[in-house]
Amino acid sequence: MKNTLLLLRELNNDDLDWFAKHGKLRKLTNGDTLIYEGQPISALYFILSGALSVRLTSIEDRELARVSSGEIVGEISFVDDQMPIATVVAIADVMILEIPRFHLTKKLSQDLGFASRFYLGISACLADRMRGTVGRLGYGVEVVLNERFDLLEPDDLELVRTKFRWLVERSGASQETGFKAGI
Secondary structure (H helix, E strand, C coil), X not given: CCHHHHHHHHCCHHHHHHHHHHCEEEEECCCCEEECCCCCCCEEEEEEECEEEEEECCCCCEEEEEEECCCEECHHHHHHCCCCCCEXXXXXXXXXXXXXXXXXHHHHHHXXXXXXXXXXXXXXXXXXXXXXXXXXXXXXXXXXXXXXXXXXXXXXXXXXXXXXXXXXXXXXXXXXXXCCCCC
16 A cells, blocks of 8 residues: 555645655665664655565564555654564665654644644554554454545545655655656
């Protein structure tokens, strides 16, 4: 699931400008670790291109998931202010937009409209992730999983895709790498 779309659906153009202005582009190459299980992180990350592996390294170095362009990582630790429960490693060349926790927390405390839109979008991301987890694990019940994209009208889906491409361009990632955002 491209959870960034769920967040971007809620944000307005000024919010996207803020992310582009306060975010920092960061390149990772295959094998680079973005997040270490059990170690604090100081940012929220938008994956602009490439792919990462989410792994449990403390048990048996087992891959839990793969995330790619259009996903957010670090949102759980951002919301609950706890240590990450997984390690996130690049499995290809990756470009991320890193939003420092300090700047984001300050913005959330000073701009209630932004905070409302941000937390509504993050809630949709986390709810979607939880539904996917319950669906995969089963828990003895049959869960019907809908792609959140199915819930969007085609015009709305195109709008959030356009917002993502705009975020990529405004952050300077398209100039930096020459890539075009595709989600």
